[in-house]
Amino acid sequence: MDIKLSGIHHSYGEREVLRNINLDIASGQIVCIVGPSGCGKSTLLRLIGGLERPSLGDILQVGDVPEGCLNPLTYVFQDFALLPWRSVAGNISLVLEDHGISRVESQDIINNVLERCKLSDFADVFPKQISGGMKQRVAIARALAVNPAVMLMDEPLSALDSQTRELLMDDIVSLWTRKPFTAVYVTHNLAEAVRLGHRIVVLSRRPGEIREVVTIDKPLSERRHADPDLEQQQNTLWQMMRDEAMAADAELINA
Ligand SMILES: Nc1ncnc2c1ncn2[C@@H]1O[C@H](COP(=O)(O)OP(=O)(O)OP(=O)(O)O)[C@@H](O)[C@H]1O
Secondary structure, X not given: OEEEEEEEEEEEOOEEEEEEEEEEEOOOOEEEEEOOOOOOHHHHHHHHOOOOOOOEEEEEEEOOOOOOOOOOEEEEEOOOOOOOOOOHHHHHHHOOOOOOOOHHHHHHHHHHHHHHOXXXXXXXXXXXXXXXXXXXXXHHHHHHHOOOOEEEEEOOOOOOOHHHHHHHHHHHHHHHHHOOOOEEEEOOOXXXXXXXXXXXXXXXXXXXXXXXXXXXXXXXXXXXXXXXXXXXXHHHHHHHHHHHHHHHHHHHHHO
């Protein structure tokens, strides 16, 4: 399933947050959204996810959802959002309940996503027993369990330290390489964007407008930490954003 955004404007009262967003999100691609603080990245994700309706414009879902899809638009949040009283497997099984799936089928799905996310040995442990990086892997496994058409990822790695972030980026790449998924991935972190994005959408400061859409051709599986090509792309993105980021920063301080 592709997603087509056309002529999206969004305001909260007098505050204009997004302006004239036109964007196609193609199935099987990771599209990263970057931009200065407060430019409307999370708002855009909420609009795509249908949690809010845009003030103006259309968001179309084009084509079929994947086979076995239980929830077409599925979020992965920065704070993991795991239930502390449920085990790792229990957190995943929660999203499979009330879909008329048999216990056997449900267990197959849980085993499959645990294996894909390198969590098979941790099925019975509880969130408080595992690290932040592992928690986020559980959250990603839970999202994959419903076989979403599009994963909506809001700063999924920003609560983690830099080494854990590196490991998780490798995990996301290997998950995608093994079975491509579609994701809209909001991040502040340009290194993450160039590692994970097939396309990177650069928003201006608020009201967020699309400044540029950068395509990164290098296959995900060939992108490495400290890759000079990626560092150059990251630098180009930073040059695009620098002045706007400074202005947005000043605006927030003076608000
Ligand atoms: N529910 C809401 N009601 C009113 N204003 C809101 C609401 N949600 C967001 N805003 C405002 O909209 C603007 C964009 O917020 P949003 O969180 O989408 O930006 P962002 O780019 O994701 O920010 P950050 O990079 O800091 O996470 C901000 O000025 C914010 O205060």
